[in-house]
Amino acid sequence: MTKKEFLKSVSNGKKDILQQLLDLLKKTKSDYCVIGGLAVNAYCEPVVSLDLDLVIAAKSFETFIKSAQKIFKIKNFAHSVNLSSAESDLRIQIQIDKRYLNVIPRASTKKVLGYKMKVAAVEDILQGKIWAYSDEGRRKSKRQKDLADIFRLVESHPRLKKLLPEPLKKIVS
Numbered sequence: 001m002t003k004k005e006f007l008k009s010v011s012n013g014k015k016d017i018l019q020q021l022l023d024l025l026k027k028t029k030s031d032y033c034v035i036g037g038l039a040v041n042a043y044c045e046p047v048v049s050l051d052l053d054l055v056i057a058a059k060s061f062e063t064f065i066k067s068a069q070k071i072f073k074i075k076n077f078a079h080s081v082n083l084s085s086a087e088s089d090l091r092i093q094i095q096i097d098k099r100y101l102n103v104i105p106r107a108s109t110k111k112v113l114g115y116k117m118k119v120a121a122v123e124d125i126l127q128g129k130i131w132a133y134s135d136e137g138r139r140k141s142k143r144q145k146d147l148a149d150i151f152r153l154v155e156s157h158p159r160l161k162k163l164l165p166e167p168l169k170k171i172v173s
Helices: 003-010 017-027 058-068 098-106 122-134 140-156 158-163 166-172
Strands: 032-034 051-056 073-076 080-085 088-095 108-112 115-119
Touching (some): 017 088, 017 115, 032 098, 051 058, 098 122, 122 158, 140 158
Parallel strands (some): 032 115
Antiparallel strands (some): 032 051, 073 080, 108 115
């Protein structure tokens, strides 16, 4: 079983919506990068997640969303636009928090679970995980996953520890 087949199996995929998403990003010439837990997998030993968090450049966002409506169900939230499909359990979350827009130029193409995609720089992924973990409005279980991702990143890339705020340095030590 390939990594792509594994992800499709885990997400109950009748169709490969991750590939459909990547193809749509290419077709609409949308600059983007993956920023969440799946992005952590580009720099650490992979852990399966059904969430795909990404940022799309502001200049192509509307064009992308208009085209995405033909393939995905779209739901707007305060900090994200979520795409879903009856064809898969994969949850696609496009972050609209302006703090993330500057990460796209530093992204590079990586292979994640068998897919080639643009992934944020490891430092930017860590910063996003710090923001998510520090958000006390998030569900505790989500914050614990963010903390686990911070541990994974720092264990795989010890130089990142110096980028942690002091309270997190104490937890990670």
